[in-house]
Amino acid sequence: MIDLSTEYLGIKLSNPLVPSSSPLTGELDSAMKLEDAGASALVLPSLFEEAIEYEQQQLERFVNSQSLGHYEALSYQPIPEEYSSELDRYLERIQQFKSALDIPVIASLNGISTSGWIETGKELQQAGADAIELNVYYIAGDPTISGEEVENRYLQLLADLRGHISLPVTMKLSSQFSCVANMVHKLERAGARGVSLFNRFYQPDIDLETLQIKPHLELSSSMESLLRIRWIALIRDRVDLSIAATGGFHHTEDIIKGLLAGADIIHLCSALMKNGPEHIAVLKRELQDWLEENEYSSVAQMKGSVSRSCAINPAALEHSNYMHIIKSYSL
Numbered sequence: 429m430i431d432l433s434t435e436y437l438g439i440k441l442s443n444p445l446v447p448s449s450s451p452l453t454g455e456l457d458s459a460m461k462l463e464d465a466g467a468s469a470l471v472l473p474s475l476f477e478e479a480i481e482y483e484q485q486q487l488e489r490f491v492n493s494q495s496l497g498h499y500e501a502l503s504y505q506p507i508p509e510e511y512s513s514e515l516d517r518y519l520e521r522i523q524q525f526k527s528a529l530d531i532p533v534i535a536s537l538n539g540i541s542t543s544g545w546i547e548t549g550k551e552l553q554q555a556g557a558d559a560i561e562l563n564v565y566y567i568a569g570d571p572t573i574s575g576e577e578v579e580n581r582y583l584q585l586l587a588d589l590r591g592h593i594s595l596p597v598t599m600k601l602s603s604q605f606s607c608v609a610n611m612v613h614k615l616e617r618a619g620a621r622g623v624s625l626f627n628r629f630y631q632p633d634i635d636l637e638t639l640q641i642k643p644h645l646e647l648s649s650s651m652e653s654l655l656r657i658r659w660i661a662l663i664r665d666r667v668d669l670s671i672a673a674t675g676g677f678h679h680t681e682d683i684i685k686g687l688l689a690g691a692d693i694i695h696l697c698s699a700l701m702k703n704g705p706e707h708i709a710v711l712k713r714e715l716q717d718w719l720e721e722n723e724y725s726s727v728a729q730m731k732g733s734v735s736r737s738c739a740i741n742p743a744a745l746e747h748s749n750y751m752h753i754i755k756s757y758s759l
């Protein structure tokens with residue numbers, strides 16, 4: 429029997445297939461289907477900093493307008509006991525998932541400022557989350573902000589959180605750093621237990637009718653996995669933290685390549701949104717078949733075997749290959 433188990437953020441998982449944040453991981457019904465189909469853990473949809481801030485502003489406005497209208501307002505101000513905030517609902521969801529599922533549940537925080545996250549992190553820990561994924565979705569469009577400042581935001585946020593919670597923290601990163609490998613290394617030193625490579629930025633489009641910029645979300649394609657596979661293969665033996673591959677992992681072949689490059693787990697989102705939660709069972713079976721056919725006894729044995737230090741031609745991961753590739757293209 430092939431051993432599919434893997435270790436991620438210090439947690440032993442039964443296999444490397446982990447649904448990443450998406451609407452599918454936010455509802456208990458679909459989360460249970462994911463677990464039944466073989467998901468070995470899941471990441472909840474993110475708790476967004478701006479959603480919490482917006483809610484607080486609305487609440488303050490509501491309270492203030494009440495107190496302007498009634499001189500005895502304090503006794504009327506209905507911050508009802510049953511009032512449930514975005515954070516309350518998130519914590520309830522963790523508790524509900526933890527009691528209904530056997531697999532680890534990873535909470536996800538999405539934001540760029542450190543202010544609120546320390547308290548929030550402690551509450552996520554108390555609610556029973558097994559780990560926290562920090563998604564710092566930051567578009568550095570201000571030309572006065574340097575790369576170093578951007579990196580320091582990530583590092584500061586991580587260090588603040590790590591100082592107050594004992595849960596493992598993993599960082600979901602974009603590929604848009606000058607030195608991805610160095611950034612991962614710095615995060616490791618700042619206490620990250622893992623990185624998730626790479627976040628997808630959704631590219632807004634321009635509506636030619638209205639000339640407005642319009643948000644645009646398209647599910648990924650398998651081609652996008654190649655960027656992740658390359659970077660994971662490049663850094664696998666240079667860092668000592670867990671690596672999750674996210675972005676473009678649709679087919680069993682993509683998953684196998686991600687593991688060969690050195691990923692500890694493969695996150696799935698678009699593939700499950702397209703094919704439904706049950707699709708994990710197909711991917712898991714095909715992964716198992718491939719390992720068997722290729723005479724591997726475990727995922728651990730194949731993991732990283734085509735990473736930079738083990739690949740037959742590691743130069744192909746780096747620049748030297750560029751010239752040969754463009755010259756080999758024939759019209």
Ligand SMILES: Cc1cc2nc3c(=O)[nH]c(=O)nc-3n(C[C@H](O)[C@H](O)[C@H](O)COP(=O)(O)O)c2cc1C
Pocket residue numbers: 448449450451472473474475536538563600626627628647648649674675676677695696697698699701
């Ligand atoms: C509808 C939708 C909702 C998502 N919600 C979140 C989220 O709340 N937090 C997050 O970090 N990523 C979120 N993601 C990103 C996915 O977790 C994943 O990283 C990304 O889609 C790339 O993986 P894929 O190619 O398998 O789709 C979302 C993606 C989609 C399509």
